[in-house]
Amino acid sequence: MLNERIELQECLELDARDPLQDFRSKFALAETGAIHFDANSMGAMPKEVPQRVAWMLNEGWRNLGRQGWAKLDWLDKPKMLGAGIAHLVGSEPEDLIVCDNTSINLYKLLSYAWGIRQSGHVLLTESKHFPTDIYIAEGWIKTLKEYGVDAEIKFADSHQQLLDSLNKDVAVVNVSYVDYRTSLRWDMANLMNKAKEVGALVVWDISHAAGAVKVDLMGNEADFAVGCGYKYLCGGPGAPAYLFIHPKHQNKKWPSIAGWMGHFDVFAFADRYQPNPRIISQTTGSPVIISNEIFAAAVDVWKKVSVEEMDSKHESLTSLFHHLILQECGSLGADMTSPATHTNAGGHVSIRHQGAGPVSEALLEHGVVSSFRKPDSIRFGISPLYHSHQDILNGVQRLRKVLSDEIWKEERFQKVSV
Ligand SMILES: Cc1ncc(COP(=O)(O)O)c(C=O)c1O
Known part of the structure; x- marks a missing residue:
């Protein structure tokens, strides 16, 4: 895979073959449409949450009160x-x-x-x-x-x-x-x-x-x-x-x-x-x-997720990320720092860039949520349940834009949040 160029079509095909593709619809993803590569920090909200919490507050607390201990x-x-x-x-x-x-x-x-x-x-x-x-x-x-x-x-x-x-x-x-x-x-x-x-x-x-x-x-x-x-x-x-x-x-x-x-x-x-x-x-x-x-x-x-499918989807997403960073950003000063071999790596991938803090800030404005760690690292937490191969491509292409157009050097991105 490392020798060939990967385009949108291939990502769409990988998504079409993804046995976990239906799980994305179980989550309420950000209304802004941003890609939250933030699962290493805070995972996405399951769609059922507001309704379940409302039920718990009304039926559990308001109506049952103390009896909730016995009845629920x-x-x-x-x-x-x-x-x-x-x-x-x-x-x-x-x-x-x-x-x-x-x-x-x-x-x-x-x-x-x-x-x-x-x-x-x-x-x-x-x-x-x-x-x-x-x-x-x-x-x-x-x-x-x-x-x-x-x-x-x-x-x-x-x-x-x-x-x-x-x-x-x-x-x-x-x-x-x-x-x-x-x-x-x-x-x-x-x-x-x-x-x-x-x-x-x-x-x-x-x-x-x-x-x-x-x-x-x-x-x-x-x-x-x-x-x-x-x-x-x-x-x-x-x-x-x-x-x-x-x-x-x-x-x-x-x-x-x-x-x-x-x-x-x-x-x-x-x-x-x-x-x-x-x-x-x-x-x-x-x-x-x-x-x-x-x-x-x-x-x-x-409960409905097979651990084997979860693991192999994660491997597929993260190896695509590695490949695309090399393909899209290799000449732009971004290097992968997380291990390339799946069994040696965990949930997130990370890159090193001299302007990591401002790059991470600029990415926010381009609809990609990542996390900056001092001095020069950006982490992307990848979820096998709600991220797709297309998300990975979109995310890396937005990173390429931020780097190649030197958007990250703009004054407003120099104040960095952690
Ligand atoms: C590896 C690891 N352990 C522990 C924690 C903190 O856990 P808690 O806030 O639940 O005590 C974190 C928080 O990010 C973490 O990354």
Whole structure:
């Protein structure tokens, strides 16, 4: 494919053969007609959302009020939502729940993993990990030290350096399956095997993969995973996050936050805590009813999506993007920085350009939403559900115009939003 020129006709043919083409109609895309290559930040809104939220507010809140707890499925939603997206990440339905946010879930799982580890005093993580992952890990180690526990955090600058740092001192490893800047994807099987050899447990942040590319948590015997609901999964602004615990690690100790929703018998209002024996013990307080209803609209879509088709559509869209950047923008100072091989990359593609910030601003005015990351990177989050091959062509051609006509150099694009 790299040797030949790709035109609109070929993109239309690819779209006509796309087994997921009907899913685009399940989403309310931006009224401006802009192409939102922003799925790595906030996925699109499922069409059913306004109607479902209106129903929840009127029937659930206004009419049923407190009875909603008993008459509607509010309490079961964390389990139901988890079960509905489990196939996307290679989990059994009962081993994944939707609750809280990714930062809180990270805290819960890092501390839980620490409690059930076999040995070691080091928390090994990546120096370029997403900030909240680093902060939560730092905070956990600081707390342990303040309590007099021998604990240390260590950072690796690359996948290889992290693998080389694995030894018996390592208790817990915390990594992003896909890097939020470069889109570089870990070889999950390799890291899991190496971690097992030294008895370390791994907590994966799969935010930039779930709902875009195939993740196989059980197939790779992953220990723990967390991720955001609002990105590729389209759970809505501020959507709750998800967490996965391999069944062999469940019910090994109390959750770090022993909230009432994780109690064995929530409405017994028992005087003492008794954890639910399953992953539901990791829920904390009241579920976010309205947000869960929004997420449920997306989950109803995801339930009908084959993970294999999702993965191969994503591969097709992103390899087209790579090809077109070379074809349309190769001589204009834009280079691909995300990995070209599908199995090495996650949900977004990224390019490098010296004027990345102003280019991203100018793209907005040309109907393309992307995200700028300092110093010189632009990310395009690609959704296999609502993006088409034609979108990719249109997006890259608009980028070419912004670059070739030097539109990005205009004064009004120099003030850059992040
Ligand atoms: C990899 C990754 N982890 C965690 C987060 C933040 O998650 P939350 O705001 O749900 O705590 C983000 C946000 O973009 C992210 O990209």
